[in-house]
Amino acid sequence: MQAQFAAAKIGKYATSESGDTLEMVERPSGGLSFVLVDGQRSGKSAKAISNIVARKAISLLADGVRDGAVARAASDYLYTYRGGKVMATLNILSVDLLSQTLVIVRNNHAPVILIRDKEIQEIDDPVEPVGIRKAIRPSIHEYPLCEGLAAIVYTDGLMYAGERKGQRLDVTQCVHELLEAGQPNPQEWASYLLNQALELDEGRPGDDISVLVLCILPYDENEVRYLYARMPLK
């Protein structure tokens, strides 16, 4: 098997920077974790909040702390640091080679879309964002790694795209169409979902939008790890 992750990310129109933070870190016992944080409001203040949460989370993940404890710690840290006055949504998506599982941690009202055996389901159990009070608990789901397993994680900017026009992006419906069209391709899927949102927002996103796609695909006899990142500069 092989794991492929792809993310696409854009800031709200006419803001200097996205208030979403996406970070990737290697797990010391093997595997990769992605942390996606959406800070309250947008622009610089949101970025400052999401940076605090993401920074704490990747630092603990790099130390080998388990994912659920990382979310609890990041929440308490934001609460302590900002006195419960600001909130953020948090997702952690991990491929854990020690337990051979996909771990999905969620403190985000936006659902996570999961594909198993070509079945699409929404993980949307009720959760609170991090930082607003003490002792916030994450939703944690864990699935054995197997071919065809996929997960799509996003910030709420994706599903609220088009809201100014009274529309909304039906993310799950988009994923149904993508799955019917062929094998999962994380890079194509992430770009497609973001582009659908940009179209509804007429190229001027009403909120920060980030989407992360993970797919477990068949092994192709290639032992090489690849990483690619692209960042527009002002």
Next chain:
Amino acid sequence: MQAQFAAAKIGKYATSESGDTLEMVERPSGGLSFVLVDGQRSGKSAKAISNIVARKAISLLADGVRDGAVARAASDYLYTYRGGKVMATLNILSVDLLSQTLVIVRNNHAPVILIRDKEIQEIDDPVEPVGIRKAIRPSIHEYPLCEGLAAIVYTDGLMYAGERKGQRLDVTQCVHELLEAGQPNPQEWASYLLNQALELDEGRPGDDISVLVLCILPYDENEVRYLYARMPLK
């Protein structure tokens, strides 16, 4: 302008894991940093060493600590933690949006290859690896961001490829050929350089090999950030 980073990475043949660690982290004041660490020896013990150094480095970079101080801190940390008994090579490659510069930090006997105005140069001033004694200093080079600027960072496994057969990969010569063949393309370049090494090693790398390519390219009217990672699973 836009910045594109690509990395390709493989472990020594017949070891359970690569002793090299590559991490990426967002800079809180804008930009991206990559940390590449090669731990002494190979396999699990090397991985444990490179993880310590990389973890400390990304944690400090995420806090907004300047790159040179990060390298000094990571070195002292490894020295304190392991009593000067182990060493690692360290590279930090940053696109810093605050200073609008490319920052190259090097504690690695392997050179960094820099391209400016289509001129190729090797950055190979003498440096020590981190962790072996107190107060080790990094080599630091900084260049204003401009189109056509590129840097290639690698662990020594790349340049020692083929050594069992009495050969060595001439990385700089490879880069000359790539640059003559056309516009810099980080993904193609990273794959090409790794594949050249694998060919010399007959598909069985004699050491962990990692190569990271950064290019500053013309802006293409696309505001989206992309990230892609691929990891083979056992």
